[in-house]
Amino acid sequence: MAIEVIKPGLATTVQDAGRVGYYNVGIPLSGALDQYSFRAANLLVGNDENAAVLECSLLGPELRFLDDAIIAVTGSTMTPKLDGTLAATGEAIAVRAGAVVSFDFMRAGARAYIAVAGGIDVPVVLGSRSTYGLGAFGGFLGRKFAAGDVLKTGPAPAGARAGRRLPAELAMPLPKEVELRVMPGLYYHRLTEASAARFFEDTWTVAPEADRIGYRYRNGRPLEFCPRQQPFGAGSDPSNIVDAGYPYGSIQVPGGVEPIILHRDAVSGGGYAMIGTVISADMDRIAQMQPNYKARFVKVDLDTALAARADRQQRLDQLRAALR
Amino acid sequence: MPQVEIQCPLPGTFYRKPSPDTPAFKNDGDSVAIGEVIGLVEVMKQFSEVQSEIAGRIVRFVVGNEAPVEPGQVLALVETA
Structure with missing residues (x-):
């Protein structure tokens, strides 16, 4: 299972619950900045809530899915487009192999989370898959994505299905x-x-x-x-x-x-x-x-x-x- | 002739010039091609190019140099042929 990065967005990285326990030696927590929306994204696609996801800051990426996948987008208002057709945020959606997923502008909020059933498969470093950019380790080669990168995902869990929705009252509020x-x-x-x-x-x-x-x-x-x-x-x-x-x-x-x-x-x-x-x-x-x-x-x-x-x-x- | 908006893809500070002492990428009345840069947005210590997704003539810029911008905000109006 793989995803190809066509356009990386502004700063798209792999993040999870974070790297706890090393701050005393100068290694920060890292992990999804909005932990609530990160967990919501994972739960929507049937993942363990701590699975690694994509965090997008201010501008979304453009991705080509090389295999069928179930994904969910949470956090900021950044509507996904499947081969150009608008799809839902806060909902598990099916993506067909070969489809290009792009995103509308971030209309509200600053960070979107894209969970893929099975999680993003990058090595665990000091207990976490999170990217620490300054330290150049963790996540995908220790950095934000660039065009042409190919990400691996894990096997989709048994509970992964399209259609699971985040109730509106449980979405992250995005006030200005x-x-x-x-x-x-x-x-x-x-x-x-x-x-x-x-x-x-x-x-x-x-x-x-x-x-x-x-x-x-x-x-x-x-x-x-x-x-x-x-x-x-x-x-x-x-x-x-x-x-x-x-x-x-x-x-x-x-x-x-x-x-x-x-x-x-x-x-x-x-x-x-x-x-x-x-x-x-x-x-x-x-x-x-x-x-x-x-x-x-x-x-x-x-x-x-x-x-x-x-x-x-x-x-x-x-x-x-x-x-x- | 139909007018099309060029919208800002991300929030930050909008610049019409590549650097303070150089001319603007584009001025009112200039023609613009698909993929041509019309300005920069500075955010998170990075500069991102704003490219036109349409070809035509720039009727006018709606946002000034160094103005704060938000996603989807109209930057310029373009007249298509």
Whole structure:
């Protein structure tokens, strides 16, 4: 079972649930940025929910299927076309051998997931099939796709069938204005009180540089740090600290100007003060933000973050039950 | 003569020139062939070419240089023969 890449799209990669357990040695999580939609795509085609899929950012690929296949497209609004004829998103669809699958523009959202029954068959590296582009390993030869690549897929599972549909109420919401819940810390105290308040008041716009490594935001008022003599080992800018580990989801603001949220391909440490961390339940929302979408940061405490995590888990359970 | 829209395939920042100190790829009134580049979109630290999928004459650009664009947004109107 094979798929030929005719046009690669902007940045199409193989991703799965991620590479957990190596962040301490500088190897990030990687994996699908929107884990919810990734799982939905797999469940639709009857795969294990952690099977490897194609993640498409902002612009879809054009693919030729060399064998009959069952596929599903979830996440952003990116309508598939089978030999030029529009097909459904959020539904398992049958693709005939020889068919060319292309995609309409990404009308809403930023990341689409294409699951193929049987999963994308690439070697497992450190427990995951996910691509880590900066490290040039994992996924398909450690990189995004190029024209002419041929991908192998595994044998389709017994439960694969066309027609299984994602109920509308269980699709990933794709708003152009998003609230992101943030727990302040570890260096929140380095901001002046007035500046910290402004960070949560302002509306921030996704910058065109935003990618799997970090999501950069602009158009809020610059942040002000409390004056201090920089400690030995820290850079001279007030946004610098002595190097520390960066949590996934942490927010750094180089020069106090543009906040960057570290996402699944981020470096694991460095010398910028982290003023807070986006709660894990909201990381999928970031994945679906196109450049120029807007975010507001909402300050929450640990209890709220844990309740949101439980809610997300419950929603995943609903998804599993609906697509069983 | 029928007018056809050239739509932006992806979001980002639209550029009408290959670099700041060179002329625009195309100007209002220029003819355009299938596959010809009419501009660039910068996003995720990459520049992607926007190619015309139609042949004709560019009536006018609707989006200015360095404007933010979204998928499906009309970039230019082309008059087909």
